[in-house]
Amino acid sequence: MGTKGPPPELQEIELSPPARPLRADASRNREKLVEIAGIVFAQHGGDASLENIARQAGVGIGTLYRHFPTREHLVEVVYRREVEALCAAADELAQHNAPDVALAEWMQRFVDYIAAKRGMANSLRILFDANSDVFANTAGMVTGALRGLVAAAIADGSIRSDIDSSDVLQALSGIYSSPDTPDWRERSRRIVSLLMDGLRWGAAKPRS
Amino acid sequence: MGTKGPPPELQEIELSPPARPLRADASRNREKLVEIAGIVFAQHGGDASLENIARQAGVGIGTLYRHFPTREHLVEVVYRREVEALCAAADELAQHNAPDVALAEWMQRFVDYIAAKRGMANSLRILFDANSDVFANTAGMVTGALRGLVAAAIADGSIRSDIDSSDVLQALSGIYSSPDTPDWRERSRRIVSLLMDGLRWGAAKPRS
DNA sequence: GAACTAATCGGAGGCTCCTCCGTTTATGAA
């Protein structure tokens, strides 16, 4: 568990920019925007009006766009914390479970997280898409977490070795297509286990 | 009216509306819109400006929206033919292959079709989403095609029986998340085969 | 062929998106 002290690694790009520490008013506005955005997104989903968010935060639309060039930038900042937690859970799972079980469980949590964000699916998607270099940070965390789990399971021999962890991520992403049906959760469970079984197929150490 | 009157209930909603046969000018405009939309979508992707399409078709934006209440309605009409062909291929595949092979091959074609429509992914998605009742027609064809293939493979014992064909469709849909990377096609092949292996896991008649 | 009417046409209007850039201001140096 971690009495370790401050996290040593990569720093928050957002909170400590390279040059100057961000002017006081700018920093205030930025924070206000994130706060309001969190509320508005939760209420109206990821398609909420940005002009409305800016208005409620008491700044001009231009200010919002300068801080967050795209809607997704804003989404990322709003949800980064939660995604970080999700990824951190991967380590913990790995410590307390067999590799393939840890993998399965994490996938389910991942999927549950998406489900919790119903309307946000489209905006969140980009956070998990390793191809958008803007979000290398967040996307990287997710990919990293998954990569670790997959690697461990492969090393353990409980899943096949001819698969890439990014394939798994992409396959997973199909799940959040329509998180609106009543049986969504059960369905997602079935799909996750379908995927897991696909992964176990041809594993060195069948069945765990 | 003389003859037996219009056919029973569920006919092509689009081509032969319930009451009248669509006024001549309206029909002309509608056709022109579909034609232009096909071209524009192909050029600019599914996010192309509808006002632009209307303009090029020589009609007002209001006319476009009356014929096609949403962007997706237009997309559906434009691509219905192709989707029909895709679904028709399912029968043919089923006749010439082992059930599980037919299923695998059709999934690949499905995925390839999506890939061919790069920019359209988001708009096309709705065509395959059984939950949108507006597109019951097209979505139904896809679901139907897949259901048939899955049922045959289950009956044959070559895939597991505890899975629903709509689960498979949803799992597949993850594939068109990012059809923009160079290795997209190989990746999609890997994922399809991953899914297939998941389906084969625990089948009555393992390996085919 | 003319009048009638139901259906179509099509653009104005309200809203949002995102960009651009002139104006205002926080901040560090004198």
Next chain:
DNA sequence: TTCATAAACGGAGGAGCCTCCGATTAGTTC
């Protein structure tokens, strides 16, 4: 404190989305 200026502010503007509804017109009836 005052000043200079880099940086932030914020709204106008061009474009698109979709809705609404008065003007227009194709079909039908007499």
